Amino acid sequence: MNLSTSEENYIKSIYHLQLAADTSTGSVVNTNALAKQLNTKAASVTDMLKKLKTKKLIQYERYYGFKLNEKGTQTALSIIRRHRLWEYFLVSKLGFDWDKVHIIAEELEHVSSMELIKKLDTYLGNPKIDPHGDPIPDVNGRLPVIKQINLFMLPLKKTGIVSSVGNQSPQMLEMLKHYGIGIGSQIKINKVFDFDNSLEIKLVKQPACIISEQVAKNIFVYHD
Amino acid sequence: MNLSTSEENYIKSIYHLQLAADTSTGSVVNTNALAKQLNTKAASVTDMLKKLKTKKLIQYERYYGFKLNEKGTQTALSIIRRHRLWEYFLVSKLGFDWDKVHIIAEELEHVSSMELIKKLDTYLGNPKIDPHGDPIPDVNGRLPVIKQINLFMLPLKKTGIVSSVGNQSPQMLEMLKHYGIGIGSQIKINKVFDFDNSLEIKLVKQPACIISEQVAKNIFVYHD
DNA sequence: AAAAATTTTTAGGTTTGTCTAAATTTATTT
DNA sequence: AAATAAATTTAGACAAACCTAAAAATTTTT
Ligand SMILES: [Mn+2]
Ligand SMILES: [Mn+2]
Ligand SMILES: [Mn+2]
Ligand SMILES: [Mn+2]
Numbered sequence: 001m002n003l004s005t006s007e008e009n010y011i012k013s014i015y016h017l018q019l020a021a022d023t024s025t026g027s028v029v030n031t032n033a034l035a036k037q038l039n040t041k042a043a044s045v046t047d048m049l050k051k052l053k054t055k056k057l058i059q060y061e062r063y064y065g066f067k068l069n070e071k072g073t074q075t076a077l078s079i080i081r082r083h084r085l086w087e088y089f090l091v092s093k094l095g096f097d098w099d100k101v102h103i104i105a106e107e108l109e110h111v112s113s114m115e116l117i118k119k120l121d122t123y124l125g126n127p128k129i130d131p132h133g134d135p136i137p138d139v140n141g142r143l144p145v146i147k148q149i150n151l152f153m154l155p156l157k158k159t160g161i162v163s164s165v166g167n168q169s170p171q172m173l174e175m176l177k178h179y180g181i182g183i184g185s186q187i188k189i190n191k192v193f194d195f196d197n198s199l200e201i202k203l204v205k206q207p208a209c210i211i212s213e214q215v216a217k218n219i220f221v222y223h224d
Numbered sequence: 225m226n227l228s229t230s231e232e233n234y235i236k237s238i239y240h241l242q243l244a245a246d247t248s249t250g251s252v253v254n255t256n257a258l259a260k261q262l263n264t265k266a267a268s269v270t271d272m273l274k275k276l277k278t279k280k281l282i283q284y285e286r287y288y289g290f291k292l293n294e295k296g297t298q299t300a301l302s303i304i305r306r307h308r309l310w311e312y313f314l315v316s317k318l319g320f321d322w323d324k325v326h327i328i329a330e331e332l333e334h335v336s337s338m339e340l341i342k343k344l345d346t347y348l349g350n351p352k353i354d355p356h357g358d359p360i361p362d363v364n365g366r367l368p369v370i371k372q373i374n375l376f377m378l379p380l381k382k383t384g385i386v387s388s389v390g391n392q393s394p395q396m397l398e399m400l401k402h403y404g405i406g407i408g409s410q411i412k413i414n415k416v417f418d419f420d421n422s423l424e425i426k427l428v429k430q431p432a433c434i435i436s437e438q439v440a441k442n443i444f445v446y447h448d
Numbered sequence: 449a450a451a452a453a454t455t456t457t458t459a460g461g462t463t464t465g466t467c468t469a470a471a472t473t474t475a476t477t478t
Numbered sequence: 479a480a481a482t483a484a485a486t487t488t489a490g491a492c493a494a495a496c497c498t499a500a501a502a503a504t505t506t507t508t
Contacts, residue, residue: 006495031456044496046457051494063456063503094343107335113328119318230465255486268466270487275464287473287486454505462497472487478480 001055001075005110008079010048011057013037014068015076028065077141083109084130084137085120091131092124092184098131098168124184131183133164133220151189151199151219159186160221167218175215180206187221225279225299229334232303234272235281237261238292239300252289301365307333308354308361309344315355316348316408322355322392348408355407357388357444375413375423375443383410384445391442399439404430411445 003011017029017037031049035042053060057072068076086108090101118139121127128144130136135143146163154160162185165172176182180203190200190208197213227235241253241261255273259266277284281296292300310332314325342363345351352368354360359367370387378384386409389396400406404427414424414432421437 004494032454040495041497042456043458043498047495090340094340094347096339096343100339104335104337104340107337108332111328111331111335113331115320115324116314116318116328119320123318228464256484264465265467266486267468267488271465450508452505452507454503456501456503458501459499460497461499462495464494464496465492466494467492468490470487470489473485475482475484477482 002112003055003075006048007052007055008075008110009038010034010045010052011068011072011076012079012083014058014066015073015080018067028067030065074141077137077143079109081137081139081141082111082117084134085117085124085127087130087132088124088127088136088183089120092127092182095182097173098165098183101131127184129163129222131164146222148220148222151187151216151221154187154189154221154223156189156191158223159188160223161185162187162219163222164220165218166220172215172218179203179209179211179215181219187219226336227279227299230272231276231279232299232334233262234258234269234276235292235296235300236303236307238282238290239297239304242291252291254289298365301361301367303333305361305363305365306335306341308358309341309348309351311354311356312348312351312360312407313344316351316406321397322389322407325355351408353387353446355388370446372444372446375411375425375440375445378411378413378445378447380413380415382447383412384447385409386411386443387446388444389442390444396439396442403427403433403435403439405443411443 013034014029017033021029031042031045035045038045049058049060049066052058052072053066057069057075058066059069060066083105086105087101090096090104091098096104121139128136129146129148133148135146137143148163149160151160162181162183164183165176181187186204188202190202192199193210197216198210199213199216200208200210202208237258238253241257245253255266255269259269262269273282273284273290276282276296277290281293281299282290283293284290307329310329311325314320314328315322320328345363352360353370353372357372359370361367372387373384375384386405386407388407389400405411410428412426414426416423417434421440422434423437423440424432424434426432
């Protein structure tokens, strides 16, 4: 389809606003909200809406409202896929902290090679969840049903993959770095200590260690 | 400085044309050559030259000629650094073939985060040579002096890093893939067979194997 | 249902990077 | 030293993505 960076950003923003909208009322996104989200003016939004309509990515009738059609939705999911895969890469491979990656992924997501995303996905091990706990759409634009659970819910001796963390404060980051726990880490619970609910955990290539209930409560994992 | 993608592409092209130019004649780049390189028209080049002059990246006097000044040269080297690091990443981590990465790196090189390039460099192990055998400028814009040598010149039992390959035909690629040899591979020569000049080599995590003189001649390595 | 407030669109500009065609300047031939 | 050719620049336009200010449509209040 070959969309400009600007067109892609509009599509993505419409998608996110549609999701956030109260669907029960059947309401669609409004021009002002989109302008605000994209840090631009309502007049510019109207200009772009006309273009996106001629490109058959949205339904749009002036004054009436607008929303993504099937093609637009698939386009949005593909951009979001690229965004979240890059975020995953930046955290799990380059060692960025979670709070630094969104802004960089905003640029990387517009790099257009299909082959690149395919290979990146394979390289990362086909992750299903990004560093913020959001699902990564698959190649066909399907959002995975995520069985993300709290670390406490992981059965003993079963391997889970760390998928997100509830608290992203610098203090928490410091602790997790110390333990060597990051997004994508394979983690097992060896033992629960009933005294204080602390857990003995095991990470690959690391000796077992003990984490407090407070830390464990903030770690989410998924497993097959 | 915050340059647009277009400005960056001009700077980079001027740099490459200056290098290719015969410096003995003191000649500088000419407008038509730059237009051709950038797949645009001479008039567009003139427009951009004016802008690059006001941004103090080039010396330029109308009809007289133009060339990068110190600031422009440093800018070019920084873009080339990003380009080549991404190419290295695409080949060594994502498994792309050499002939596919340039076009993707042309997009990735414009992603502007300094921190990203710093971490990418570290992640890749501070490579000095890109998959095409071209030197990667360091953070300070210095081009490394490269001790790239033919594999035959590598002393027995010394580890070399595969830096480039003289023949990039699909046939060669097929062979190298079979042997598990790629850019960045750590390679050692165990033995030279005088009969046909074939080499027994050893790659990390792989059993020793033998390669023909013809293959070895096309492999270049560097070592401390 | 009229008035007021809000939302959305149009009208008319600006900036960036491009283009074609024409005018200048410089280089090369006669 | 002209004349001719080639390279370069200017003039004038265009598309994309913005903008401000004003007009039009819709929604909410009285
Ligand atoms: Mn994000
Ligand atoms: Mn995210
Ligand atoms: Mn290249
Ligand atoms: Mn290269």
